[in-house]
Amino acid sequence: MQFASEIGILYLNNFNRQVMQRLFKEYDLEFTPLFKALPHVFVGRQNPLTKKKRVTLADLADYPYLSYEQGDNNSFYFSEEILSTLDRKKNIKVSDRATIFNLMVGLNGYTISSGIISNKLNDDKIVAIPLDVDDSMTLGWLKHSQLELSPIAKNYLKMLKEHIRGYGFEIIEK
Known part of the structure; x- marks a missing residue:
């Protein structure tokens, strides 16, 4: 094996x-x-959502959702992001961490994760905000x-x- x-x-x-x-x-x-862990939204430090203590899915509606490309044959059960199957107005798929971080800052995009984010990797440009969902x-x-x-x-x-x-x-x- x-x-x-x-x-x-x-x-x-x-x-x-x-x-x-x-x-x-x-x-x-x-x-x-x-x-x-409870789901958190990762956004750029300048994103208007950072003024909130918690965000809802409705708060995110006008912002681009950023997620990792999973390939053609991968099931959505294998998605790296929680809540990845929700319908969104704007979706952008990326292949690497640097791109997703740049789009969080440059486009006010967001992704959803655990809330653990390393300042050593993102230079304090990305922040995590609790997401108000039952999951x-x-x-x-x-x-x-x-x-x-x-x-x-x-x-x-x-x-x-x-x-x-x-x-x-x-x-x-x-």
């Missing part, structure tokens, strides 16, 4: 949970939850059940947990 990756990081929510758990079982994969994300890691984690993977997970705690999230311990 050949594995392209030792571990993967993904989220489960109300929309994708059932399908993803069925795939985990079918492919003999183990999902280990790391933490739960949550369980972020975790995935591995094949037959695979024993390497020391590098174990160290990566240890560092990842420390990073997550640094954002004020509580790690889910099994």
Whole structure:
């Protein structure tokens, strides 16, 4: 058996949970939850929405929605963004982080994620605002059940947990 990756990081929510758990079982994969997060909107610091403590989907209606291109064969259950199937007036698909950040700043676009954003990666140009929706994300890691984690993977997970705690999230311990 050949594995392209030792571990993967993904989220489960109300929309994708059932399908993803069925795939985990079918492919003999183990999902280990790391933490739960509420959806946040990522926008450029100059976006008028930053004046709000929370935003609604209605608040976002006139702003371009930015999401990652998933390829022709990927199901919307594999989307990197929560709430990706909602109808929106303006949609822009991108292939990389630099482009999505530039469009958040330059076009007042937005994307939806966990609320964890690294200032080291975005130079304080992007901020996260809580999104007022009835949904949550369980972020975790995935591995094949037959695979024993390497020391590098174990160290990566240890560092990842420390990073997550640094954002004020509580790690889910099994």
